Amino acid sequence: MYTFQFGFRNLHSTTLALIELVDSVRRLFDEGNYVLGIFIDFTKAFDTVDHDILLYKLDNYGIRGHANDFLRSYLTNRTQYTVINGHHSTPKKISYGVPQGSVLGPLLFLIYINDLYRSVSERILRLFADDTSLFNHDRNLTKLVTKAKESFRDIFNWCVSNKLTINGDKTCFILFHARNKPMPLNFKELHIEELGITLKRVKSHSYLGLILDENLNWHDHVDFVCRSLVKYFGIFNRIKHFVSRKISRQLYFAFVYSRIQYGIEVYGNASKYYLSKIQTMQNKLLKLLLRLDYRTSTDDLHSQLQILKVRDIFEVNILNFVNNCLMGNCPLYFESYFTLYDPRYNFRRVGDLHIDRTRTNIGASAINILGASLWNNIDVSLHEFKRRKCFKKSLIKSYLNNYRQLILDR
Numbered sequence: 119m120y121t122f123q124f125g126f127r128n129l130h131s132t133t134l135a136l137i138e139l140v141d142s143v144r145r146l147f148d149e150g151n152y153v154l155g156i157f158i159d160f161t162k163a164f165d166t167v168d169h170d171i172l173l174y175k176l177d178n179y180g181i182r183g184h185a186n187d188f189l190r191s192y193l194t195n196r197t198q199y200t201v202i203n204g205h206h207s208t209p210k211k212i213s214y215g216v217p218q219g220s221v222l223g224p225l226l227f228l229i230y231i232n233d234l235y236r237s238v239s240e241r242i243l244r245l246f247a248d249d250t251s252l253f254n255h256d257r258n259l260t261k262l263v264t265k266a267k268e269s270f271r272d273i274f275n276w277c278v279s280n281k282l283t284i285n286g287d288k289t290c291f292i293l294f295h296a297r298n299k300p301m302p303l304n305f306k307e308l309h310i311e312e313l314g315i316t317l318k319r320v321k322s323h324s325y326l327g328l329i330l331d332e333n334l335n336w337h338d339h340v341d342f343v344c345r346s347l348v349k350y351f352g353i354f355n356r357i358k359h360f361v362s363r364k365i366s367r368q369l370y371f372a373f374v375y376s377r378i379q380y381g382i383e384v385y386g387n388a389s390k391y392y393l394s395k396i397q398t399m400q401n402k403l404l405k406l407l408l409r410l411d412y413r414t415s416t417d418d419l420h421s422q423l424q425i426l427k428v429r430d431i432f433e434v435n436i437l438n439f440v441n442n443c444l445m446g447n448c449p450l451y452f453e454s455y456f457t458l459y460d461p462r463y464n465f466r467r468v469g470d471l472h473i474d475r476t477r478t479n480i481g482a483s484a485i486n487i488l489g490a491s492l493w494n495n496i497d498v499s500l501h502e503f504k505r506r507k508c509f510k511k512s513l514i515k516s517y518l519n520n521y522r523q524l525i526l527d528r
Contacts, residue, residue, distance in 0.1 A: 123232065125248075126224040126225065127228075129448060133380070137383055137384060138452075142253070144483060146255045148481025150477075151255040152295050153253060153293075153295070154253070154266045156289065157325060160284060161283040163248035164216055166282055166283065168214060171230070172216075172226060173189065173190055176189060179229065196212040216230075230280070234276055249325070250273075266291070266308065270313075271310060286317070290319070292319070293319060294332050297333050336385040337388070339388075340388055340392045340395060347374060347403065351402070363408060370407065370425070386431075386435075386436070393429060400428060401416055405419065417524050424518055430517045436485060436492055437492055437493060439485065443455050443456050455486050456472075456489065458471060458472070459472055471493050500513060
């Protein structure tokens with residue numbers, strides 16, 4: 119299976135897909151490159167899989183003979199019909215598509231699309247099932263545009279050969295760039311003349327639930343998270359007198375924490391000002407739901423409720439990711455993401471990680487750099503935990519103890 123296919127695979131997730139993608143862009147920024155990312159939208163990708171092409175690919179992957187015939191019988195001779203107000207439509211034969219809602223459906227689609235990366239350079243294509251993104255980079259903007267057009271043409275030709283359709287209206291691109299890089303004012307579209315397709319440039323785009331912006335400053339995503347939390351003020355205000363503290367904490371983790379923590383490993387590098395906007399929302403919602411005095415300090419609030427602050431959720435998730443990588447509980451790509459210092463050198467603690475040098479602040483914000491730095495600063499006893507749950511539980515406990523200590527030191 120293609121290395122950068124993160125959909126429907128063991129130890130793969132949307133969060134890991136986002137970490138790998140954003141860290142790649144950060145490293146390219148650090149080297150002085152522009153990065154042009156094309157976000158491709160397929161029209162009904164799962165429903166347009168050609169059965170003959172799929173079976174041919176399965177044969178090439180070694181599923182031959184009776185096994186191939188068995189899958190042919192599984193895919194073919196299916197019918198579908200619609201029922202509206204008790205009226206049945208005429209049954210129609212299904213000639214395309216993989217059965218959705220089944221265990222085999224996603225796997226068969228991954229097999230069908232697995233050779234897509236062969237049409238372009240392997241390292242520039244990122245996949246999450248049918249969510250496909252194509253990345254090119256260069257220091258020269260003119261050369262970058264030429265590369266992007268060539269790569270898109272290759273993807274388009276593969277789609278024609280495999281009977282998949284690119285939705286040109288929904289396909290767009292972002293020109294990622296450092297804030298100090300010069301930008302042409304009139305670069306708003308990408309014309310692929312021979313295909314008759316024009317791709318629109320956007321400044322931000324929702325990808326796997328995270329809003330990526332051209333400077334990776336995460337302002338749009340932070341604003342999105344804050345907007346998604348606003349509606350809970352009214353809901354919590356109505357129910358606050360009817361729920362216990364235990365139920366209140368469960369409501370917080372179900373509706374507030376879940377929105378804050380998703381993708382925070384990536385967007386948690388936003389400026390302190392923007393991250394503080396989410397912290398303020400979290401504080402107000404907790405005080406409202408638990409009927410606490412509005413003057414309760416942030417440290418008191420989180421110490422009483424045994425709940426982490428937003429910045430600490432970010433650090434805990436990063437450190438948990440580092441531990442998973444060191445323990446081998448991650449995709450193959452991340453196994454060499456962090457490197458232990460050579461134990462022969464005694465000026466470092468046992469278990470500390472090597473930190474690569476970077477040229478810029480955005481390069482230093484890559485998770486392999488930031489994660490190693492955080493790892494080297496935690497108590498060395500935490501390095502000894504091998505099980506994920508034990509490590510994370512002990513890590514959270516150490517952060518909560520810091521809150522208590524801050525209160526005592528006042």
